[in-house]
Amino acid sequence: METRPPNTEGVGKVDMNDCVINTLRMRPDRIIVGEVRGPEAKTMFVAMNTGHDGCMGTVHANDAKETVTRLTNPPMEVPLIMIPALDIIIMQNRFKHPTKGNIRRITEVAEIAGMEEDQVLMNRPFKYNSKTDQLEDTGTPSRLMQDLAERAGITGEEMNMEIAKRAMVIKWLVDNKKRSLDEVKSAIMEFNRDQDGFLSKIT
Numbered sequence: 001m002e003t004r005p006p007n008t009e010g011v012g013k014v015d016m017n018d019c020v021i022n023t024l025r026m027r028p029d030r031i032i033v034g035e036v037r038g039p040e041a042k043t044m045f046v047a048m049n050t051g052h053d054g055c056m057g058t059v060h061a062n063d064a065k066e067t068v069t070r071l072t073n074p075p076m077e078v079p080l081i082m083i084p085a086l087d088i089i090i091m092q093n094r095f096k097h098p099t100k101g102n103i104r105r106i107t108e109v110a111e112i113a114g115m116e117e118d119q120v121l122m123n124r125p126f127k128y129n130s131k132t133d134q135l136e137d138t139g140t141p142s143r144l145m146q147d148l149a150e151r152a153g154i155t156g157e158e159m160n161m162e163i164a165k166r167a168m169v170i171k172w173l174v175d176n177k178k179r180s181l182d183e184v185k186s187a188i189m190e191f192n193r194d195q196d197g198f199l200s201k202i203t
Contacts, residue, residue, distance in 0.1 A: 016040040024052070033057035041076035048085040064089040064110035068120050083120050086112045087144055097133065106135050111143050165195060172202040 001023060006013040016033065017040040023031055024047055033044060036057040048055050061067040067089050071078045091108040109126035125142045126135050149159040169191050173184060191198045 017043055020044055020047070028052070028054075030054035031056070035059075036071075036076065038075050039077075041071055042078050042082075045071075045078045045082040045085055049082055061091075064091060064108055064122060064124070067091075068112075080118060080120070081115070084112055084114055088112070089122075100133070105133070109135070113143055165199060166191075168199060168203065 001019040002014075003016055003019060004012070004014045016036075016038060020031065020033060020040045020043045024043075031044065031047060031052060031054065033040060033056070036044065036059050041057075041059075044055055044057060059067055059070060061070050068083060070076065072080050072083065089108075089110045089112070090106055091110070092104055093107045094102065094104045097103045105128055106126075107128035108124060111123040111125065113121040113123045115121065123140050123143055124138055125140045127138050128134070129136045145159055145163075146156065149156050152159070154162075169187060173179070173187055178184065178187065187198075
């Protein structure tokens with residue numbers, strides 16, 4: 001769905017909130033909002049609090065803490081009590097690297113760990129290291145990974161093994177410059193059909 005401005009008579013406007021509301025009527029498995037900047041934020045969080053787990057959107061902010069501040073203040077005005085429905089905030093920044101020029105990097109991965117009085121608690125399992133140009137594990141346990149393991153009925157170690165398998169597939173796609181939609185989709189489908197067979201083929 002796309003937004004559109006009003007016509008010359010001043011009618012027919014479709015804003016982002018209209019799009020989100022109409023999307024919810026279709027009972028979707030996934031909701032992706034290109035850029036959250038107004039009342040659609042609250043609509044999306046209402047959906048997240050009523051069973052629509054597959055929601056994702058982009059917001060302009062400097063860090064994870066500021067993201068929550070922007071969401072809970074005008075013009076978005078998401079009630080603070082709804083914020084724990086948000087699982088994870090991934091920050092991406094564009095900056096000039098001393099040797100690589102202008103680059104984009106994921107600089108922070110923050111999880112919403114709950115509420116304490118009127119404060120949003122966060123875990124930061126990953127943070128960007130500018131010296132190594134890598135996103136590094138901070139050693140903070142991931143609440144999201146623990147939740148996913150419990151839902152899947154597997155141990156944390158088994159979850160780590162599953163993640164490692166998928167990391168191998170992504171690395172193979174990157175190393176072999178397989179970036180088109182068809183190439184990525186084909187690799188994912190083949191991996192899902194026969195994980196061991198596909199991994200033996202690419203390693």
